[in-house]
Amino acid sequence: MSEPACWRLLDTGLRRAADHVAINRVMLNAHQAGKVPNTLRFMRFAPCALLGFHQSASQELRLDYCGAHGIDIQRRLSGGGAVYCDPDQIAWELCFDRRHLGLGAMADIASCICGAAATGIRGLGVNARFRPRNDIEVDGRKISGTGGILDGNTVIYQGTLLIDFNVERMLKVLRIPAEKLTDKAVASAGERVTSLAEQLGYVPALDGVKHHLANAFADEFNIAFEPANEIDAVEQRTYREALAEIDTDEWVYQHYRPTAEAPTLEGVYRASGGLMRVNVSLDTRRRRIRQVWFHGDFFVQPRRTIYDLEAALRGAAVTDVKATIERFFAHHRPDLLMLAPRDFSNAVAIALASVGAPEVAQ
Amino acid sequence: MGVVRGCDVPEALFYHIDNNVWARRESDGTVTVGVTAYGCALCGPVVSCSPRKPGDAIKRDRSCATLESSKWVGPVKAPVSGELLEVNAVLSDTPGLINQDPYGAGWIARLKPTNWDGDAGELVTGADALGRFETRMDADGFGSA
Numbered sequence: 001m002s003e004p005a006c007w008r009l010l011d012t013g014l015r016r017a018a019d020h021v022a023i024n025r026v027m028l029n030a031h032q033a034g035k036v037p038n039t040l041r042f043m044r045f046a047p048c049a050l051l052g053f054h055q056s057a058s059q060e061l062r063l064d065y066c067g068a069h070g071i072d073i074q075r076r077l078s079g080g081g082a083v084y085c086d087p088d089q090i091a092w093e094l095c096f097d098r099r100h101l102g103l104g105a106m107a108d109i110a111s112c113i114c115g116a117a118a119t120g121i122r123g124l125g126v127n128a129r130f131r132p133r134n135d136i137e138v139d140g141r142k143i144s145g146t147g148g149i150l151d152g153n154t155v156i157y158q159g160t161l162l163i164d165f166n167v168e169r170m171l172k173v174l175r176i177p178a179e180k181l182t183d184k185a186v187a188s189a190g191e192r193v194t195s196l197a198e199q200l201g202y203v204p205a206l207d208g209v210k211h212h213l214a215n216a217f218a219d220e221f222n223i224a225f226e227p228a229n230e231i232d233a234v235e236q237r238t239y240r241e242a243l244a245e246i247d248t249d250e251w252v253y254q255h256y257r258p259t260a261e262a263p264t265l266e267g268v269y270r271a272s273g274g275l276m277r278v279n280v281s282l283d284t285r286r287r288r289i290r291q292v293w294f295h296g297d298f299f300v301q302p303r304r305t306i307y308d309l310e311a312a313l314r315g316a317a318v319t320d321v322k323a324t325i326e327r328f329f330a331h332h333r334p335d336l337l338m339l340a341p342r343d344f345s346n347a348v349a350i351a352l353a354s355v356g357a358p359e360v361a362q
Numbered sequence: 363m364g365v366v367r368g369c370d371v372p373e374a375l376f377y378h379i380d381n382n383v384w385a386r387r388e389s390d391g392t393v394t395v396g397v398t399a400y401g402c403a404l405c406g407p408v409v410s411c412s413p414r415k416p417g418d419a420i421k422r423d424r425s426c427a428t429l430e431s432s433k434w435v436g437p438v439k440a441p442v443s444g445e446l447l448e449v450n451a452v453l454s455d456t457p458g459l460i461n462q463d464p465y466g467a468g469w470i471a472r473l474k475p476t477n478w479d480g481d482a483g484e485l486v487t488g489a490d491a492l493g494r495f496e497t498r499m500d501a502d503g504f505g506s507a
Binding site: 052053054077078079080081099102103104105106107108110133134146147148149150151152153255285286288315317 | 380381403404405406407409410412428430431432433434435436437439455456457458498499501502503504
């Protein structure tokens with residue numbers, strides 16, 4: 001094996017979201033210009049809701065709650081869905097030349113990086129795995145979400161890792177597929193995410209978490225890290241300018257779509273294997289599934305099957321729901337007891353029929 | 363129509379291989395730009411497209427639109443400099459057209475070029491483009507679409 005390449009290791013600590021996004025911007029520009037090395041950065045966020053680059057705050061967030069509780073709203077440079085972040089999470093990002101990995105396809109780059117991050121988490125004693133397209137999960141429950149930016153040959157790929165987590169706070173910030181914050185909704189959300197603290201039975205030290213992640217990236221990419229205390233002088237010079245652009249309503253609210261175009265729909269379907277309920281968050285303009293939750297009195301083994309199916313349906317076109325469900329079950333072959341794959345597509349079709357989108361069942 | 367490892371590469375178009383964008387000079391002198399089929403194969407299904415505003419002055423190799431696929435975001439870098447005349451409005455609701463028909467209905471933007479002859483000299487076309495895509499696919503470890 002060749003001599004490891006040297007990358008910069010930065011820890012920019014606990015800051016407001018706008019600060020971290022501004023650092024993203026200056027690092028991206030400086031790296032493209034060849035002025036800073038490949039970098040692994042760790043960071044933590046003051047309480048905030050982070051939108052994906054193309055998302056609309058009004059569709060994704062409970063803005064009244066955020067305003068009343070001092071939760072910053074900010075927009076990432078990367079794609080994907082909105083997340084709630086606070087100091088109980090650690091975020092990591094890699095900024096590097098994509099040619100370092102010798103991979104072109106974005107799915108392959110994501111798989112490679114997430115696989116390494118999962119290895120790092122397993123080093124802490126938690127059985128984490130990469131779940132396509134962009135999650136890291138433990139027994140089907142999400143512990144880390146990721147997303148990326150590709151600009152020229154520069155990749156920034158970032159993820160959050162739940163150290164400890166308050167599910168109820170997340171539900172109050174994000175518009176997830178439950179109209180009311182009932183105990184059931186909280187429990188249902190709690191089944192779908194987990195944290196290192198829950199898995200380990202104690203809150204791990206942040207330094208240990210960073211150590212395991214950095215080691216895993218170093219092994220996977222054949223690199224060694226050179227710690228740096230702060231961002232480079234060339235990044236410092238443009239940081240204020242970047243922050244002045246990003247720490248504004250013009251940046252945060254640059255994409256607007258009305259809440260009415262992202263309704264949460266409910267369906268109840270009586271299958272021979274039990275009563276199935278489904279909550280569907282729908283993108284009515286693009287006719288795509290934003291998010292779906294299955295719950296109710298039915299049994300599937302293993303239980304993670306439901307969470308993996310929900311992940312597979314995220315972003316699916318309404319017309320592809322039935323085929324996506326069939327492909328999923330053909331591949332996974334769980335124990336469905338009295339259920340059939342069509343029961344899941346029938347339940348989704350019932351929910352969608354309420355807004356005149358019944359084609360899923362065809 | 364040229365095809366490289368399952369990706370269409372119409373020989374009549376002009377390409378920036380690194381940025382995976384194409385340009386076509388129209389009979390009225392304007393230039394239509396879009397993403398290559400190979401670029402689509404690398405990024406997967408496009409779920410969002412947000413173009414710059416008509417009237418904007420776009421420099422060559424600077425973004426004329428931003429795409430998102432599978433939580434990845436990246437710019438569509440203009441292959442030529444010019445004034446942005448028109449964006450493909452249907453992509454707002456149907457961004458998947460970029461994957462389905464990258465050289466047709468999935469076009470991204472139309473520009474009034476400021477220096478077509480100069481900028482086109484930096485692009486590749488015809489059989490040369492096929493060879494350059496092969497080289498890039500090798501470097502990317504790309505098998506076939």
